[in-house]
Amino acid sequence: LAKTTQPISMDSYEGQEVNITCSHNNIATNDYITWYQQFPSQGPRFIIQGYKTKVTNEVASLFIPAVRKSSTLSLPRVSLSDTAVYYCLVGKLIFGQGTELSVKP
Amino acid sequence: SQTIHQWPATLVQPVGSPLSLECTVEGTSNPNLYWYRQAAGRGLQLLFYSVGIGQISSEVPQNLSASRPQDRQFILSSKKLLLSDSGFYLCAWSVKTGQEFSNQPQHFGDGTRLSIL
Numbered sequence: 001l002a003k004t005t006q007p008i009s010m011d012s013y014e015g016q017e018v019n020i021t022c023s024h025n026n027i028a029t030n031d032y033i034t035w036y037q038q039f040p041s042q043g044p045r046f047i048i049q050g051y052k053t054k055v056t057n058e059v060a061s062l063f064i065p066a067v068r069k070s071s072t073l074s075l076p077r078v079s080l081s082d083t084a085v086y087y088c089l090v091g092k093l094i095f096g097q098g099t100e101l102s103v104k105p
Numbered sequence: 106s107q108t109i110h111q112w113p114a115t116l117v118q119p120v121g122s123p124l125s126l127e128c129t130v131e132g133t134s135n136p137n138l139y140w141y142r143q144a145a146g147r148g149l150q151l152l153f154y155s156v157g158i159g160q161i162s163s164e165v166p167q168n169l170s171a172s173r174p175q176d177r178q179f180i181l182s183s184k185k186l187l188l189s190d191s192g193f194y195l196c197a198w199s200v201k202t203g204q205e206f207s208n209q210p211q212h213f214g215d216g217t218r219l220s221i222l
Contacts, residue, residue, distance in 0.1 A: 043213025
């Protein structure tokens with residue numbers, strides 16, 4: 001069962017790039033890495049998913065090194081509305097505590 | 106487009122009362138369905154998942170049960186609520202493919218805030 005470890009919280013300022021790293025040392029061969037965003041009193045929202053190397057969409061980028069024991073979610077030029085909790089999931093549907101990102105003006 | 110509906114949005118129930126939370130999905134067929142609970146402190150706990158009508162898998166033994174009477178309907182129930190059942194309950198769906206379902210992105214509803222008095 002792949003367990004993930006993320007920082008509990010991070011602070012940033014508007015316009016900065018934010019990188020959130022997730023450790024998953026026990027990732028299985030067929031596991032994908034998925035990131036979600038959650039605002040207070042709402043359900044999590046899918047952001048991005050990848051298996052290896054780099055994946056980019058209109059919202060974020062996901063960097064996965066070849067050994068796949070960690071991954072990094074990159075949010076370019078964050079705004080106040082990016083203040084939320086970000087979860088990294090690997091394989092089995094276990095959400096950890098997530099990373100609470102606070103973006104300040 | 107696909108949508109997921111949960112109701113009610115908030116619910117206050119006394120200890121020992123029954124519970125029924127409903128979740129429906131529109132715009133897709135034969136989805137995988139999930140119930141999660143989120144207590145204060147953020148982590149989501151998977152309670153039940155279903156890969157088809159009448160097929161329910163329980164992840165954590167507890168005071169709750171789930172049923173899937175129709176393809177796109179998922180119900181969370183309890184006969185007698187406990188104080189510890191308080192929390193934020195979330196329903197989600199994902200596309201069913203031939204791959205391991207846990208790799209499929211999930212789409213969540215807006216949740217039900219349940220308070221037990």
